[in-house]
Amino acid sequence: MHAVNYQNSGTSAQTQVANGHMRAVVFDHYGSLDNLTLGIVAKPTIGDHEVRVRVHAAALHVGDCFAVRGEPLLMRVETGIFRPKRGIPGFDLAGTVDAVGPHVTRFRPGDAVFGASMGTCAQFVVANENLVAHKPSNLSFEQAAALPTSGLAALHALRDVANVQPGQKVLINGASGGVGHFAVQIAKSLGAEVTGVCSTRNLDMVRALGADHVIDYTQEDFTAGGPRFDVIFDNVENRPLAACRRALTQDGTLILNSGTGASGLAMLIRLLKPLVVSPFVRHNLRRYLSTPNHDDLQALAKLAESEQLEPTIDSVHGLTDTPAALRHIASGRASGKVVIRVHAP
Numbered sequence: 001m002h003a004v005n006y007q008n009s010g011t012s013a014q015t016q017v018a019n020g021h022m023r024a025v026v027f028d029h030y031g032s033l034d035n036l037t038l039g040i041v042a043k044p045t046i047g048d049h050e051v052r053v054r055v056h057a058a059a060l061h062v063g064d065c066f067a068v069r070g071e072p073l074l075m076r077v078e079t080g081i082f083r084p085k086r087g088i089p090g091f092d093l094a095g096t097v098d099a100v101g102p103h104v105t106r107f108r109p110g111d112a113v114f115g116a117s118m119g120t121c122a123q124f125v126v127a128n129e130n131l132v133a134h135k136p137s138n139l140s141f142e143q144a145a146a147l148p149t150s151g152l153a154a155l156h157a158l159r160d161v162a163n164v165q166p167g168q169k170v171l172i173n174g175a176s177g178g179v180g181h182f183a184v185q186i187a188k189s190l191g192a193e194v195t196g197v198c199s200t201r202n203l204d205m206v207r208a209l210g211a212d213h214v215i216d217y218t219q220e221d222f223t224a225g226g227p228r229f230d231v232i233f234d235n236v237e238n239r240p241l242a243a244c245r246r247a248l249t250q251d252g253t254l255i256l257n258s259g260t261g262a263s264g265l266a267m268l269i270r271l272l273k274p275l276v277v278s279p280f281v282r283h284n285l286r287r288y289l290s291t292p293n294h295d296d297l298q299a300l301a302k303l304a305e306s307e308q309l310e311p312t313i314d315s316v317h318g319l320t321d322t323p324a325a326l327r328h329i330a331s332g333r334a335s336g337k338v339v340i341r342v343h344a345p
C-alpha cells in the first residue's frame with residue numbers, strides 16, 4: 001500500500017483526497033502502536049459482491065492492538081505473515097453505502113449500515129455484503145460501529161456455544177468490557193439470571209445493563225466457594241481452570257475467551273488445556289472463534305431495536321487519536337467500547 005503522511009502537507013493533501021484517494025490511519029510494519037500515522041491511500045475498489053461504505057465511525061478492540069503489533073504471531077495468518085496486508089487498523093464500522101457492486105442485492109447507495117471489514121479506520125471501506133447489515137434506526141453511528149465484533153462474540157458464546165436457557169444462572173467475568181457488557185444484556189435477553197464480575201468503579205454500570213447480581217472482584221473472588229453457575233463466560237481468564245470449575249454446577253459450561261494473557265508455550269498450554277481436559281470431565285470446557293455474518297448482525301440489530309441491547313461507549317476519538325485509543329484498550333481499563341469518529345454523517 002502506498003501511503004503519504006499528510007498531516008503537514010496542506011492543500012496537496014486536499015487535492016489528492018479529491019482525486020480517488022482517502023485519509024486513513026496507516027502502518028507499514030508490525031510493532032509499536034505509535035507507528036500509526038495518518039496517511040493518504042487509494043480509495044478501495046469495489047468487488048462484485050461488495051459495498052463501499054463512507055465510514056462515519058469505526059470501533060476498536062484488543063484484536064486491533066494485536067494486528068498493529070503483529071502479536072500473538074498466530075494473528076498474522078489473517079493479517080499478513082511478514083508485513084501487514086492491509087496496513088489500516090479497525091475491523092468494525094458504521095456508515096453510509098456509497099456504491100454497490102453489480103451482484104449486490106441487499107443494499108443501495110445511501111443505506112445506513114454497520115458491520116465488519118478490514119481497515120475501517122479510513123474514510124471509505126469495502127465490505128462483502130454478507131458482512132454488513134442495516135443500522136438499527138435507534139442507534140447512533142458510533143453506537144452501531146460498537147456492535148459487530150464484540151456483540152457477535154457475546155452472542156455466539158451465549159446463544160450458540162453455551163445454548164443459554166431461560167432461568168439458567170450465568171456469570172460474566174469482565175462484565176464491564178467490550179464483550180462483557182454486551183454479554184450481560186444478551187444473557188438477560190435469553191432469560192438467564194445474570195451475575196456480572198467487575199471492579200468497584202463499574203458496579204453501577206453493570207447493574208444498569210441489567211445484571212441481577214454484581215461481584216466486585218476487588219472484594220470477592222467468584223471462585224471462592226460462593227454460588228455455582230450453569231454457565232461461566234470468562235473474558236478475563238485470571239483464575240486457574242480448576243478454580244473456575246469449582247464455581248460451575250455439575251454439568252456446567254465454562255467458555256474461556258481470553259487466551260492471550262501469556263506468551264509462547266505458556267499461551268499454547270493455556271489455550272489447549274481446557275480442550276484436552278474437557279472430554280474427561282462432566283463440565284463442558286470450551287473455546288470458540290466468533291466470525292461475522294449477515295444474519296447474526298441482523299439479530300444484534302433486532303435486539304438493539306427492541307431495546308434489549310444498547311452499546312456503552314467508553315470514549316470517542318478522532319482518527320488522529322487512534323494510537324491513544326488503542327493504548328487505552330491495551331491498558332485493559334476500557335468500560336464498554338472505544339470508538340473512532342471518521343466522517344460526520
Ligand SMILES: NC(=O)c1ccc[n+]([C@@H]2O[C@H](COP(=O)([O-])OP(=O)(O)OC[C@H]3O[C@@H](n4cnc5c(N)ncnc54)[C@H](OP(=O)(O)O)[C@@H]3O)[C@@H](O)[C@H]2O)c1
Nearest residue numbers: 153174176177178179180199235258288289290332333334
Ligand atoms: N472468541 C472470540 O472470537 C473473541 C472475539 C472478540 C474478543 N475476544 C476476546 O475477548 C476478551 C475480552 O475482550 P474485551 O474487548 O471485552 O476486553 P476489554 O474491553 O479490553 O476489557 C476491559 C474490561 O475488563 C475488565 N477487567 C479487567 N481486569 C478484570 C478482572 N480481574 N476481573 C473482571 N474484569 C476485569 C475491566 O474492568 P476494570 O477496569 O473495572 O477492571 C474493563 O472493563 C479478549 O481477550 C478478546 O481477545 C474473543
